[in-house]
Amino acid sequence: MIPGGFERYLRRVDAALFAAVAATAISAATVGPSAHAEDKPYKIEKDGTVDWSTFSGYRRYHSECHVCHGPDALGSSFAPALANSLKTMTYDQFIDVVVNGRKNVSASSDKVMPSFGTNRNVMCFINDIYAYLKARADGVLPRGRPKHEPKPKAAQEAEDACMG
Template sequence: MAGLLQIFCPAVLSFAVGAGASAQDAAAPGKFYRVVDGKVDARTYDGFRRYHAGCDRCHGPDGVGSTFAPSLVGRLPDIEAFRRAVLGGRAEGGSAMKGFAGDPNFAPYVDDIYAYLQARADGALGRGRPGRLQP
């Protein structure tokens, strides 16, 4: 009996661990990101890179805000409002943000940036450069 357990238990354990990982890999409904063990999917990682290539100058490191622009992780709008603001610009009070609809470094990647900020806003991802999930 002990010999059978040694043969079958690793296979069962391996299957259980693999099944758990697959369930974790799927993005939750309404979420644009995937975070598994502190590592993010390619979209979210690219969003981190794009955010830090331009957005952090005004909105601060990791989306926490600055004296110049508000926090995006403290009050992240829904995806449609986010797209409108980033692509079309936004003016509120005495401050304004230009639109990035014509910028090839940001316009195609708005959803990726949103994925990164959504993971930060949800508390699924901490500050700093995230690890990347392997495909």
């Protein structure tokens, strides 16, 4: 069983997306409070300062995803540029791929997108990662480490509850 905080966090969200991993770990849960599926899940000031969630997404992306998807979401020879993917992918499609992973069966390669559905370092921050990638895809966030607002107390509390 998953300890309390994480499960509670996940239960807040919609149910179908975690189906594929339900048997192994996270039952009857998913990640997708529709609030985060909004068009612009990020906030960027005129001077380039970003909200905490977008900065958190920047950090998590560069610890969990960039080895395959390249720095600044620009892609690599191994995996696609998510700054392009997020121009057309919906929030639900994004969550589905991250939770369940994907192997492109039509491609004659063995490149695999791993499943992150049980990885708290990813799933506890998935909406942050989405916000960051969406900002990159929308062309409103330049390459590199952005300036950011201080970490809000609520963000720390949500993180503590989810990470357990």
